[in-house]
Amino acid sequence: MSVEIENNKETQNGIKTEQMVLNLGPQHPSTHGVLRLELELEGEIITKVTPHIGYLHRCFEKHAEAMTYPQVVPYTDRMDYLSAMYNEFGYALAVEKLLGIELPERVEYIRVIMGEFQRIASHLVAIGTYGLDIGAFTPFLYCFRDRERILSLFEKTCGARLLYNYIWVGGLSHDLHPDFVREAKEFVKYFKPNIKELNDLLTMNKIFIERTANVGVLPVETAINYGISGPNLRASGLKWDIRKNDPYSVYHKFDFDIPVGKNDIGTVGDSWNRYYIRVLEMEQSLRIIEQALEQIPEGDVTSAIPKRIKPPVGQVYSRVENPKGELGYFIISNGSTSPFRVKVKGPSFVHLGVLNELCKGRMVADVIAILGSIDIVLGEVDR
Amino acid sequence: MKSYFKTAWEALLTVFIGMKVTFKHLFVPAVTIQYPDVKLQLPERERNRLYVNIDDCIGCDQCARACPVSCITIETVKGLPSEDLGKTSGGKKKALWVTKFDIDFAKCCYCQLCVFPCPTECIYMTDVYEFSEYERENLIYDFVTLTPEEREQKKANYARFEAEKAAEKAAAAAAKVAAPKTEENKG
Amino acid sequence: MIYDFFHNLTGSYFIADIIQAILPLFFFILPFALFAVWWERKVSAHMQDRLGPMRVGYHGALQTIADILKLFQKEDIVAKDIDKPLFNLAPVLVFIGSYGVFAAIPFTSAYIGANIDLGVFYIVAVSGLAVAGILMAGWASNNKYSLLGAMRSAAQMVSYEIPTILVIVSIVMITGTLNLNTLSEMQTGHFWNWMILGGPGFGIAKFLFIPFMILGFLIIYISTLAEVNRVPFDIPEAESELVAGYHTEYSGMKFAMFFLAEYANMFAVSAIVAALFFGGYQSPIGYLGNLLNAHWLIPIEQLFWFTAKGLFFVFVQMWLRWTLPRLRVDQLMETCWKYLIPIAFVDLIIVGLITVL
Numbered sequence: 001m002s003v004e005i006e007n008n009k010e011t012q013n014g015i016k017t018e019q020m021v022l023n024l025g026p027q028h029p030s031t032h033g034v035l036r037l038e039l040e041l042e043g044e045i046i047t048k049v050t051p052h053i054g055y056l057h058r059c060f061e062k063h064a065e066a067m068t069y070p071q072v073v074p075y076t077d078r079m080d081y082l083s084a085m086y087n088e089f090g091y092a093l094a095v096e097k098l099l100g101i102e103l104p105e106r107v108e109y110i111r112v113i114m115g116e117f118q119r120i121a122s123h124l125v126a127i128g129t130y131g132l133d134i135g136a137f138t139p140f141l142y143c144f145r146d147r148e149r150i151l152s153l154f155e156k157t158c159g160a161r162l163l164y165n166y167i168w169v170g171g172l173s174h175d176l177h178p179d180f181v182r183e184a185k186e187f188v189k190y191f192k193p194n195i196k197e198l199n200d201l202l203t204m205n206k207i208f209i210e211r212t213a214n215v216g217v218l219p220v221e222t223a224i225n226y227g228i229s230g231p232n233l234r235a236s237g238l239k240w241d242i243r244k245n246d247p248y249s250v251y252h253k254f255d256f257d258i259p260v261g262k263n264d265i266g267t268v269g270d271s272w273n274r275y276y277i278r279v280l281e282m283e284q285s286l287r288i289i290e291q292a293l294e295q296i297p298e299g300d301v302t303s304a305i306p307k308r309i310k311p312p313v314g315q316v317y318s319r320v321e322n323p324k325g326e327l328g329y330f331i332i333s334n335g336s337t338s339p340f341r342v343k344v345k346g347p348s349f350v351h352l353g354v355l356n357e358l359c360k361g362r363m364v365a366d367v368i369a370i371l372g373s374i375d376i377v378l379g380e381v382d383r
Numbered sequence: 384m385k386s387y388f389k390t391a392w393e394a395l396l397t398v399f400i401g402m403k404v405t406f407k408h409l410f411v412p413a414v415t416i417q418y419p420d421v422k423l424q425l426p427e428r429e430r431n432r433l434y435v436n437i438d439d440c441i442g443c444d445q446c447a448r449a450c451p452v453s454c455i456t457i458e459t460v461k462g463l464p465s466e467d468l469g470k471t472s473g474g475k476k477k478a479l480w481v482t483k484f485d486i487d488f489a490k491c492c493y494c495q496l497c498v499f500p501c502p503t504e505c506i507y508m509t510d511v512y513e514f515s516e517y518e519r520e521n522l523i524y525d526f527v528t529l530t531p532e533e534r535e536q537k538k539a540n541y542a543r544f545e546a547e548k549a550a551e552k553a554a555a556a557a558a559k560v561a562a563p564k565t566e567e568n569k570g
Numbered sequence: 571m572i573y574d575f576f577h578n579l580t581g582s583y584f585i586a587d588i589i590q591a592i593l594p595l596f597f598f599i600l601p602f603a604l605f606a607v608w609w610e611r612k613v614s615a616h617m618q619d620r621l622g623p624m625r626v627g628y629h630g631a632l633q634t635i636a637d638i639l640k641l642f643q644k645e646d647i648v649a650k651d652i653d654k655p656l657f658n659l660a661p662v663l664v665f666i667g668s669y670g671v672f673a674a675i676p677f678t679s680a681y682i683g684a685n686i687d688l689g690v691f692y693i694v695a696v697s698g699l700a701v702a703g704i705l706m707a708g709w710a711s712n713n714k715y716s717l718l719g720a721m722r723s724a725a726q727m728v729s730y731e732i733p734t735i736l737v738i739v740s741i742v743m744i745t746g747t748l749n750l751n752t753l754s755e756m757q758t759g760h761f762w763n764w765m766i767l768g769g770p771g772f773g774i775a776k777f778l779f780i781p782f783m784i785l786g787f788l789i790i791y792i793s794t795l796a797e798v799n800r801v802p803f804d805i806p807e808a809e810s811e812l813v814a815g816y817h818t819e820y821s822g823m824k825f826a827m828f829f830l831a832e833y834a835n836m837f838a839v840s841a842i843v844a845a846l847f848f849g850g851y852q853s854p855i856g857y858l859g860n861l862l863n864a865h866w867l868i869p870i871e872q873l874f875w876f877t878a879k880g881l882f883f884v885f886v887q888m889w890l891r892w893t894l895p896r897l898r899v900d901q902l903m904e905t906c907w908k909y910l911i912p913i914a915f916v917d918l919i920i921v922g923l924i925t926v927l
Binding site: 417 | 615618624890893913
């Protein structure tokens with residue numbers, strides 16, 4: 001339901017109208033962190049959305065210049081704090097590319113398993129909070145209950161629930177806990193019916209579909225022009241996943257599908273599709289985890305960790321498929337034990353740029369729905 | 384016209400399916416625990432407050448250097464050759480008095496990077512997580528067991544020892560300068 | 571019976587009338603509102619796999635009292651440029667709109683607050699007072715978002731009264747009376763005499779009515795959900811929507827009045843639906859009093875059945891709240907004007923035809 005906006009400010013009777021500016025302030029229950037949105041309204045219809053960010057800037061890139069390579073890993077955790085394993089994974093891959101070291105296979109498998117569990121956890125938060133924004137209170141709690149089980153798996157392995165410092169440059173900090181494989185298989189069995197329950201409760205609910213289908217449609221050319229990646233791009237119809245198109249680690253050994261947005265409920269590229277892709281991705285992650293748990297070899301996870309990390313002079317850009325999109329690390333090394341520059345391409349930062357395009361011509365209540373479907377985390381936007 | 388009735392029917396049907404899901408959950412037992420009365424048993428690798436066994440610490444400063452937020456401050460003073468500082472539990476002989484070992488838990492990010500470099504494994508993470516304080520300064524934990532007077536005494540001892548050594552060296556150098564002159568005078 | 575008691579006590583018809591009419595307020599509704607707040611928290615908790623309030627009293631039973639005590643001692647913050655008379659009057663009107671309805675609802679055969687012949691008409695009229703109260707609250711708050719929220723809420727309540735009235739008219743056509751007491755008495759016997767199953771009397775008409783009665787019940791249930799601003803129609807109260815609700819500027823006791831009025835309203839509409847379609851205070855299986863030949867037991871049993879039915883519908887309202895997401899404002903209006911009203915109208919016409927033929 002879009003409306004054409006006329007730019008002339010005088011109506012036929014010669015009455016002047018003004019655009020109203022509404023501030024969706026930094027403290028608001030629905031803006032996934034401290035984000036300030038400035039909405040310019042014409043009555044009930046939005047003409048422009050300007051996001052103001054920077055409320056959570058913690059100078060990650062500046063800190064990285066003062067720390068040694070292993071010390072940067074806890075800082076990378078704290079960028080996108082809901083998918084910390086993947087941030088560490090991306091950084092470790094980048095530095096290992098610079099160093100040119102070879103990793104034991106067990107390390108690669110464990111990294112993939114942890115990454116996929118982290119993907120499920122991050123998507124559970126996205127789905128739960130999206131339901132909460134739309135007004136359904138119960139799926140939020142079901143999602144968090146399942147996420148607790150994943151976090152306790154992580155806690156058994158490395159000791160922390162949210163910010164792990166587990167995936168180090170050249171290996172891992174601890175080997176898997178002896179019970180891990182058994183508990184992970186139990187979790188996979190436990191979680192599959194829960195996805196079906198979630199679909200019954202939220203995804204296929206007519207009211208939810210009415211609120212999110214055909215809202216905030218992102219055509220695929222616009223998405224490519226704005227640099228969107230991850231589930232948002234796949235919901236717009238393009239089958240692009242770095243795990244398949246530019247494989248890293250051992251992803252080429254697994255058999256999984258890439259879900260793409262479809263037209264059956266709503267249009268391709270609308271909020272419902274962005275939401276549904278995340279549900280489908282969780283199922284695919286379960287497949288990867290099952291296969292990895294079967295194939296995992298024995299080995300020593302700490303054997304390849306160098307004593308002193310001093311990469312040769314050079315630069316590298318390496319990217320991974322974060323649950324939110326394409327996470328890229330650009331590292332310049334000047335030969336010392338500290339990086340010269342670490343630049344992070346955070347997917348949430350890029351996705352926030354397309355908000356204006358999506359919200360034009362919609363009503364105020366849709367802004368919340370669109371913002372929730374893009375799934376940003378302010379820690380990654382501001383770093 | 385058909386889509387009109389289809390919408391109405393779908394709305395009603397999905398509402399009833401959703402209601403069935405929540406109704407089933409009424410009979411699922413709660414997954415939460417009543418926290419202050421019941422506490423969870425934490426796993427063994429749990430990373431909460433640090434503990435330092437100061438008797439094993441050899442003052443090598445590796446943990447302070449590994450820390451990304453610089454929350455560990457260590458000051459050491461060399462022991463006199465005549466003193467016996469004891470051995471660590473691994474049998475190594477200690478050579479340094481540790482006069483200051485402060486960890487500021489307000490800064491600590493619980494990343495565990497300090498645990499790995501320690502050669503004697505004297506610093507490790509426990510599972511204590513209920514240690515809030517009213518004043519921020521109370522979160523600076525001091526792990527050294529020497530009294531302040533003892534610490535001053537160690538520092539003073541070493542300073543005196545250094546001063547004596549320096550005086551001896553100066554005297555020996557002066558004697559060396561004086562000795563060739565007398566030899567030249569003789570010869 | 572109770573009326574005579576008060577009349578003998580005070581010696582005046584007028585005072586006896588008044589006391590009889592406001593009795594349900596203190597002995598039934600206020601305790602119910604306190605109970606309903608606790609029950610909602612427990613129901614929502616158990617549906618979400620958690621426990622709810624557990625510390626204050628046994629399983630948190632005294633939690634509401636603790637909350638009310640807290641609200642009593644809160645500072646009554648008033649903004650600077652508000653319209654004082656309207657600001658203070660608004661909660662009172664909303665309160666009256668909810669509680670005034672109980673005077674005409676039949677609790678049991680021996681007691682009804684005020685046996686008005688135009689019972690249903692009175693109920694619908696008094697619920698309209700709440701709309702005026704909400705508009706006053708929004709205007710007097712001197713807050714443009716409160717005003718927007720109040721206007722939306724008023725539009726919602728007024729629109730959804732129409733399907734309610736249409737369904738009520740269809741019931742009135744079958745039974746021929748507006749008096750709720752008579753309506754409840756007409757549904758005596760067992761549960762097959764209830765309106766939802768075609769009403770008393772036997773014949774081809776009764777069976778023809780059944781699908782339309784069920785349809786009417788669904789329509790009136792949905793409309794009354796919107797009247798009391800419950801999910802999926804709770805735009806005025808939603809915290810995560812952009813526009814603040816009409817009661818944002820209220821704090822302390824005035825806020826408590828809005829709050830309690832909402833729960834009383836929930837029970838009121840549940841009671842009306844039960845009285846219209848499910849036999850009011852009649853038991854579905856016959857009376858124990860009749861079995862034991864203790865006729866004084868019957869009114870007490872009827873009170874029990876009335877409360878049980880009311881509580882069941884309140885439970886379904888809570889159940890819906892924790893299951894469904896929220897509708898957007900224009901979708902809300904679309905549901906009412908494009909779906910509920912035409913269907914209710916068609917229902918009314920068909921019921922009328924069946925009654926006449």
